[in-house]
Amino acid sequence: MALATARVSMPKEVGKGDIVEIKTLIRHRMETGYRVDSVGKKIARHIVKLLTVTYDGEEIFRMDFTQGVAANPFVAFTTVATQTGELVFVWVDDKGEEVRVVKELTVA
Amino acid sequence: MSVAMKQTVSGRASHSALAAFFCVAAVVAAGPASAGGEPLPSGTSFLTQSLQAQQSDEATNPGMLWISEGALIWQTPDGASGASCATCHGDAGTSMKGVAASYPKVYGKTGELLNLEKRINLCRTSQQNAEPYAYESDPLLALTAFIARQSLGQPINVQIDDASRAFYERGKAMFYRRQGQLNLSCAQCHEALAGKQLRGDTISYGVGNGYPAYRLEWQTLGSLHRRLRSCSYGVRARRFEFGSPEYLSLELFLAVRAQGVPVETPAIRR
Amino acid sequence: MALLPRHAWASPELRDKALNELTGGRPISDGRVTLTIPQVAENGLSVYTTVQVDSPMTPDDHVKKIHILAERNPIARLLTWHLGPRSGTAKVSTNIRLAATQQVTALAEMSDGSFWRDIKPVVVTIAACIDGG
Numbered sequence: 001m002a003l004a005t006a007r008v009s010m011p012k013e014v015g016k017g018d019i020v021e022i023k024t025l026i027r028h029r030m031e032t033g034y035r036v037d038s039v040g041k042k043i044a045r046h047i048v049k050l051l052t053v054t055y056d057g058e059e060i061f062r063m064d065f066t067q068g069v070a071a072n073p074f075v076a077f078t079t080v081a082t083q084t085g086e087l088v089f090v091w092v093d094d095k096g097e098e099v100r101v102v103k104e105l106t107v108a
Numbered sequence: 109m110s111v112a113m114k115q116t117v118s119g120r121a122s123h124s125a126l127a128a129f130f131c132v133a134a135v136v137a138a139g140p141a142s143a144g145g146e147p148l149p150s151g152t153s154f155l156t157q158s159l160q161a162q163q164s165d166e167a168t169n170p171g172m173l174w175i176s177e178g179a180l181i182w183q184t185p186d187g188a189s190g191a192s193c194a195t196c197h198g199d200a201g202t203s204m205k206g207v208a209a210s211y212p213k214v215y216g217k218t219g220e221l222l223n224l225e226k227r228i229n230l231c232r233t234s235q236q237n238a239e240p241y242a243y244e245s246d247p248l249l250a251l252t253a254f255i256a257r258q259s260l261g262q263p264i265n266v267q268i269d270d271a272s273r274a275f276y277e278r279g280k281a282m283f284y285r286r287q288g289q290l291n292l293s294c295a296q297c298h299e300a301l302a303g304k305q306l307r308g309d310t311i312s313y314g315v316g317n318g319y320p321a322y323r324l325e326w327q328t329l330g331s332l333h334r335r336l337r338s339c340s341y342g343v344r345a346r347r348f349e350f351g352s353p354e355y356l357s358l359e360l361f362l363a364v365r366a367q368g369v370p371v372e373t374p375a376i377r378r
Numbered sequence: 379m380a381l382l383p384r385h386a387w388a389s390p391e392l393r394d395k396a397l398n399e400l401t402g403g404r405p406i407s408d409g410r411v412t413l414t415i416p417q418v419a420e421n422g423l424s425v426y427t428t429v430q431v432d433s434p435m436t437p438d439d440h441v442k443k444i445h446i447l448a449e450r451n452p453i454a455r456l457l458t459w460h461l462g463p464r465s466g467t468a469k470v471s472t473n474i475r476l477a478a479t480q481q482v483t484a485l486a487e488m489s490d491g492s493f494w495r496d497i498k499p500v501v502v503t504i505a506a507c508i509d510g511g
Contacts, residue, residue: 005176009167019466023167027177029327032475034452060464063472068448068456070424070473071327072170077459080466158416158426308418308503324421378420 006101008089013106014081023076024051026091026099032067050092051075055105056085081107147263147368151312152375163318163376171253171322171374174246174329178254181247187238193251196235200258208256209264209371212360214271221275221356224252225331243350249329253320256373263370264317266363279361282354288345294358309378314339315366316359318375329374332359388454393447393483396454400445400485401493411444411496413484422476422502429484431468431494435461441468443487450480476502 009023026048033045045067053061060079079087089101152160162168182193182200197203212223215230222230228251229240241248268276283294297306298314305311319332326334333350336358340347348354388396397406414428431441444459459470468486476482479502485495 005173007167007172007176025167025170025173027173032452055464058464060462062460063470064458064460066453066456068446068451068453068475070475072173072322074168074170074471074473076168076428076469076471077461078466078469079464082464156416156418156420159420162426308420324424327423 006089006091006099008087008101008103010087010103010105012104013108015108016081016083018081018107019078020081020105021076021078022053022087023074024089025072025074026051027072028091028093030065030067030069030071030073034067046094048073048091048093050090052090052092053077053079054088055079056083060087081105083107148313148315148366150315150317150369150372150375151377152318152372154310154312155376155378159376159378163372169322169374169376171320171329171376174250174253174320174374175257177246177250178252178257181251182254187232187236189236189238191236193231200255204255204258206259206262208259208373209262210266212356212363213266214269214275216271219271221272221353221360223332223351223356223359224255225333226351226356228252228255244331244334249320249331252331253329253374256320256371259371260373261370263368264363264366266360266367268364272360275357275360276364278354279357279359282358283361283365288340288343290343290345292343294339314362315369316362317366317369318372318377320373321375321377323377325378332362335377387452387477388449390449390481393449393454396447397483397485400455400487404491404493406485406493406495408495410494411484411486413482413496413498415482415498415500417499418501418503419476420503422478424473425476425500425502426471427474427482428469428471429459429486429496431486433468433488435463435465435468437463438489440465440489441486442489444468444470445483445485445487446474447483447485448474448476448480449483450478451476476500478502 006024006026010020014020028048029046030048031043031046033043035043037043047067048065050065051063052059061077063075065073084107085105087103087105091099152163155163166172185192208224211227212221214220215222225243225248228248232238233240286293294314297311301311302313303310316332319335320329322329323335331350333355336355337347410432412430415425419425427446429444431444433439433441435441440463441461444461446456447454448456456474457472461468479500481497481499483495483497485493487493
């Protein structure tokens with residue numbers, strides 16, 4: 001995705017068993033495919049289709065998007081802090097392009 | 109007009125604003141529209157609670173995506189110089205603190221009125237030997253927003269002096285001049301009718317302290333000049349170019365008028 | 379300025395059809411799901427939406443999926459969240475697009491195969507200054 005910036009907000013360190021709130025933002029036009037330009041030509045759909053999040057390799061969250069999700073999508077979800085490890089966030093759009101963010105979570 | 113003079117006429121200013129509304133060609137004493145010299149209410153106060161909460165949380169504010177990009181640009185070498193912004197300006201949090209709150213201002217060497225966007229491009233061309241960013245391009249929006257963000261919470265403080273007076277007067281004249289097919293001046297809505305409803309919207313004071321802002325209508329971050337073009341379109345008046353002398357002068361007037369209002373870039377606006 | 383073309387949009391009937399497909403015709407109970415969404419959306423292009431489901435989120439008893447459905451958008455199903463015992467709680471948020479004033483449905487599918495929903499009406503106002511810029 002061109003200009004693909006993504007932000008992930010989550011605490012760096014939590015207690016074992018804590019419920020962790022994770023907030024994400026990704027820069028994407030989420031072009032609906034319904035809009036028509038000033039000369040009547042249809043503007044092609046171009047949207048994020050999927051966000052998957054793994055925690056030490058196991059999938060903990062997934063979201064299927066359609067053009068009904070707002071531009072520059074914000075997504076928040078929760079997970080249980082099990083052990084110190086890596087959370088990997090992967091957004092995929094309908095052109096197959098990917099944005100990947102890795103965050104380390106320290107669990108006391 | 110000096111600051112001291114502004115303070116003493118602030119009580120008269122609100123009466124003057126009403127007089128301007130009723131008299132077509134009134135010469136108005138400069139100063140904020142509100143009585144007692146209080147800073148004008150930010151546009152944020154006209155948002156719903158939900159949008160205000162989204163704006164103030166860095167984790168939910170979509171404008172922050174451009175702040176991330178701006179932070180990266182700040183560190184990236186560019187142009188024949190091979191220098192990044194950081195090469196000369198170091199940590200932006202230190203060097204850029206308060207800068208956005210003092211713009212627009214006149215560049216001493218040339219007498220040209222510069223807003224933050226033009227100042228950035230001046231740095232790019234004269235110091236980095238790089239091409240200027242196109243107005244409203246993502247890199248310029250990102251870098252402008254990033255620099256403005258370093259003034260978050262700082263009260264806007266733009267003073268008029270001999271060098272900027274002529275620009276200020278032009279901007280003020282535009283603010284109070286009826287324009288377009290709808291024959292409305294900025295003041296008629298944003299001074300006289302601020303707080304009233306315009307269809308589903310509550311009219312703000314048109315302060316502009318959160319720009320570049322994430323406007324829901326645009327589904328992206330946009331500059332103050334983009335918003336001013338929308339205002340011109342709203343009254344079916346001629347839209348000036350991005351970075352035009354007309355909008356620059358108006359931007360200066362708005363900044364002086366916004367004395368004391370905290371910088372809130374990137375704001376969320378409807 | 380980009381314009382909206384003419385084409386078929388979803389309707390309450392199409393929304394119900396989508397619900398049927400998602401549940402396989404099984405009954406939907408009201409309750410356990412709380413859809414938090416503004417009563418009046420400032421702008422239909424971005425409407426902050428949170429769904430919470432009353433569930434222990436254990437391996438034996440948890441929310442598997444949450445869907446958001448609209449009845450007056452171009453399409454009926456706007457998104458699906460996939461959760462599980464590792465979620466800890468069933469609480470998700472995003473911003474959705476709403477094309478017009480309508481009822482929005484949050485449908486939750488549980489690990490025991492049951493379906494629960496919440497429905498909220500949202501008034502979508504037109505921006506006062508239609509931009510063009």
